[in-house]
Amino acid sequence: MVSKKSLEIFYSTDVDSELANVNWRCIKNQNQMWEKLFTILTYLTEYQECFRAISGSIEVNMSPVGETDDTIETEVWSVTINADGIKQLQELYHHQSILMNYLIPFSMSLRMEAMLLLPSEVQKVQIIAIDLGDLEWGKLELQAGNEIDVPDGLRKWWTVVNNDQSEDKSIVYMEFYFELSENAQEISLWLNSHHDIFRPLRFGATPNDLHAVLTFERLMSYLSKLAEQTGGVLEIYPDLAHFFTVRI
Numbered sequence: 001m002v003s004k005k006s007l008e009i010f011y012s013t014d015v016d017s018e019l020a021n022v023n024w025r026c027i028k029n030q031n032q033m034w035e036k037l038f039t040i041l042t043y044l045t046e047y048q049e050c051f052r053a054i055s056g057s058i059e060v061n062m063s064p065v066g067e068t069d070d071t072i073e074t075e076v077w078s079v080t081i082n083a084d085g086i087k088q089l090q091e092l093y094h095h096q097s098i099l100m101n102y103l104i105p106f107s108m109s110l111r112m113e114a115m116l117l118l119p120s121e122v123q124k125v126q127i128i129a130i131d132l133g134d135l136e137w138g139k140l141e142l143q144a145g146n147e148i149d150v151p152d153g154l155r156k157w158w159t160v161v162n163n164d165q166s167e168d169k170s171i172v173y174m175e176f177y178f179e180l181s182e183n184a185q186e187i188s189l190w191l192n193s194h195h196d197i198f199r200p201l202r203f204g205a206t207p208n209d210l211h212a213v214l215t216f217e218r219l220m221s222y223l224s225k226l227a228e229q230t231g232g233v234l235e236i237y238p239d240l241a242h243f244f245t246v247r248i
Contacts (some may be wrong), residue, residue, distance in 0.1 A: 010127075010128050012164075018190055020240075032105065041086050051163060059074060065099060072102070112174065114171065
């Protein structure tokens with residue numbers, strides 16, 4: 001039997017991983033798309049209380065000057081969400097934009113060390129992979145986070161420590177998709193997790209505990225703030241939308 005000092009959470013790849021998304025529409029051209037992206041990334045650097053150590057990669061489609069748009073090359077650029085990292089990405093973009101007739105981001109994946117709340121008695125968090133016959137998957141590596149708005153009966157915020165494999169997705173991660181065509185002109189950000197510790201409903205639609213509900217509300221509050229500051233529209237996964245009642 002698991003002691004009160006241990007919390008079990010579930011991991012599943014059989015359910016939709018999306019928690020919410022933010023859409024930025026009516027983007028007129030590739031220059032405006034890059035300008036909007038840099039604005040979004042700059043605001044993300046301000047949310048260290050919720051999203052920490054954000055990094056990943058962006059896949060970029062390009063066509064050199066003098067070639068037709070049918071001649072598409074693809075490069076993958078590293079991305080680090082801090083002032084220096086964004087400056088480096090901007091410099092790389094400006095350098096390539098001189099050489100390229102067509103320069104459009106295709107997708108971007110960002111890992112992060114997300115903040116979460118835990119019940120006061122919990123010392124460790126065990127992960128059960130329900131897709132694999134209830135086999136124990138492992139445990140979350142945690143470190144103490146910032147002291148922000150901690151309700152009674154809950155411990156301070158904790159940071160989830162990512163593993164060392166940069167190609168693996170973190171416990172919470174962002175995915176961006178870009179489209180500039182006749183059908184759509186938009187940037188979409190998706191916040192995802194395959195772990196139910198960030199969900200007000202556990203897998204199977206049973207209610208989760210207060211710590212998960214408050215963690216979810218905190219995530220949604222920051223996404224709502226990001227959308228408001230950058231002209232985006234927040235859309236929360238339908239089964240979870242009515243749990244978001246707190247705004248920063």
